[in-house]
Amino acid sequence: MPATIFLVAIISIGATSAQTGDNAKSLVTDLFTTNKYQKKVRPVRDQNDLLVLMVDFHLIGINGVDEASQRLTTTGYLSTLWKDQYLEWDPTSYGGMISINIPQSYVWKPALALQNGFTKLQELGSSVINVNINISGHVIWEPYEVFESKCNIDVQYFPFDHQTCNISFIDWSHHAFEVQIQEGTYGIVTDELEDDGVWTVISTKLYHDTFDLESRLTYSVTIKRTPGFYVLNIIVPVILLGVLNLFTFVLPADSGEKMGYSITVFLSFAVFLIIVNSELPKTAGSIFGQYMIFQLGIALFTVCVTAIQLRFHFRTDPVPRLLSAVMACRCKSKRKITDRNENEKSDRDIDESKLEETWKDFISFLDFILFWVSFLVVLSFTIVVFLKLS
Numbered sequence: 016m017p018a019t020i021f022l023v024a025i026i027s028i029g030a031t032s033a034q035t036g037d038n039a040k041s042l043v044t045d046l047f048t049t050n051k052y053q054k055k056v057r058p059v060r061d062q063n064d065l066l067v068l069m070v071d072f073h074l075i076g077i078n079g080v081d082e083a084s085q086r087l088t089t090t091g092y093l094s095t096l097w098k099d100q101y102l103e104w105d106p107t108s109y110g111g112m113i114s115i116n117i118p119q120s121y122v123w124k125p126a127l128a129l130q131n132g133f134t135k136l137q138e139l140g141s142s143v144i145n146v147n148i149n150i151s152g153h154v155i156w157e158p159y160e161v162f163e164s165k166c167n168i169d170v171q172y173f174p175f176d177h178q179t180c181n182i183s184f185i186d187w188s189h190h191a192f193e194v195q196i197q198e199g200t201y202g203i204v205t206d207e208l209e210d211d212g213v214w215t216v217i218s219t220k221l222y223h224d225t226f227d228l229e230s231r232l233t234y235s236v237t238i239k240r241t242p243g244f245y246v247l248n249i250i251v252p253v254i255l256l257g258v259l260n261l262f263t264f265v266l267p268a269d270s271g272e273k274m275g276y277s278i279t280v281f282l283s284f285a286v287f288l289i290i291v292n293s294e295l296p297k298t299a300g301s302i303f304g305q306y307m308i309f310q311l312g313i314a315l316f317t318v319c320v321t322a323i324q325l326r327f328h329f330r331t332d333p334v335p336r337l338l339s340a341v342m343a344c345r346c347k348s349k350r351k352i353t354d355r356n357e358n359e360k361s362d363r364d365i366d367e368s369k370l371e372e373t374w375k376d377f378i379s380f381l382d383f384i385l386f387w388v389s390f391l392v393v394l395s396f397t398i399v400v401f402l403k404l405s
């Protein structure tokens with residue numbers, strides 16, 4: 016009888032300690048051999064009866080969210096309870112033994128499966144998992160798994176986003192009129208939840224849907240990204256580089272540094288983008304991604320404008336009248352200062368000074384305008400983006 020010996024060896028003795036190994040042996044022999052237990056048969060004596068599964072979901076951890084493949088990985092276990100009418104016994108015949116633990120493969124169990132799973136459909140549980148059976152035939156089975164479920168991940172508000180993901184369980188091989196999945200006493204339990212560092216669970220919800228043929232339990236988990244890392248390592252540097260870029264317009268063209276400076280800032284942006292790329296969600300559509308492109312665009316604009324400015328800066332021909340007229344307002348204020356200093360200057364002199372406008376003056380005037388215009392554009396865009404995000 017090697018099979019029986021094996022069976023007995025893997026049995027651990029239940030809650031109370033007054034029983035002997037022989038009690039356990041005979042209990043198992045009686046339940047599974049003498050009574051001809053068939054794990055293929057749904058354990059209700061009247062096969063028209065419904066078998067009710069009470070399921071609690073214990074969420075242990077959020078392992079990760081993969082934006083590109085729209086996947087949520089969680090660790091947890093289902094605490095499942097049902098009544099097996101073929102596994103009842105009278106404790107007095109077995110030294111008062113009121114419960115036993117035996118490997119899950121010995122008893123009937125529901126074909127619970129993750130409905131919105133990411134990998135191929137597989138039954139929960141493994142051969143190392145035991146079930147606990149008590150005298151009234153109540154079976155407790157707690158399959159521990161790493162669940163990979165599909166989830167629609169919307170990165171629009173990255174890194175201030177939160178995601179709601181469903182984890183659905185069904186009994187894949189029984190109809191709803193045979194096995195009904197119902198929520199247990201606790202529903203979804205997050206007491207044992209381990210902090211993940213990036214994602215925090217902010218709320219959970221439970222849906223119980225019964226369709227004609229299938230009974231489904233859905234655990235909906237809303238998680239929130241902790242933005243700290245992304246703010247410090249991506250958002251702040253992008254804003255700082257943006258500020259640096261504006262200062263291209265502060266450098267005078269004569270310094271000879273203007274072009275080199277703007278190119279350096281542009282390259283810093285490009286290199287930085289490559290570095291942070293690995294930290295960003297690999298999907299399009301985040302507002303922050305668009306903001307980075309906007310900043311890159313401004314940097315590119317600065318480089319082009321600087322190149323053109325330098326070209327005109329060294330021209331010696333007179334500035335067209337139109338441009339002089341545009342500068343008139345600024346010249347007027349200049350003139351006032353001149354007037355104050357040298358009040359003897361005649362109207363004729365002033366007219367002359369107007370004619371003296373050079374390209375150099377115009378470029379410096381243009382720098383002034385461009386600095387403030389791009390400052391205001393970047394500032395307002397930044398404010399709008401962060402208001403939208405938060």
Ligand SMILES: *[C@@H]1O[C@H](CO)[C@@H](O)[C@H](O)[C@H]1NC(C)=O
Nearest residue numbers: 096149150151152153154155
């Ligand atoms: C067996 O376990 C179930 C579930 O924990 C419980 O409801 C039931 O009362 C237990 N039966 C006995 C006789 O203790």
Ligand SMILES: *[C@@H]1O[C@H](CO)[C@@H](O)[C@H](O)[C@H]1NC(C)=O
Nearest residue numbers: 167179180181222224233235
């Ligand atoms: C989750 O499942 C419930 C019930 O099936 C459904 O009403 C809800 O819209 C689902 N939520 C998501 C985010 O898919």
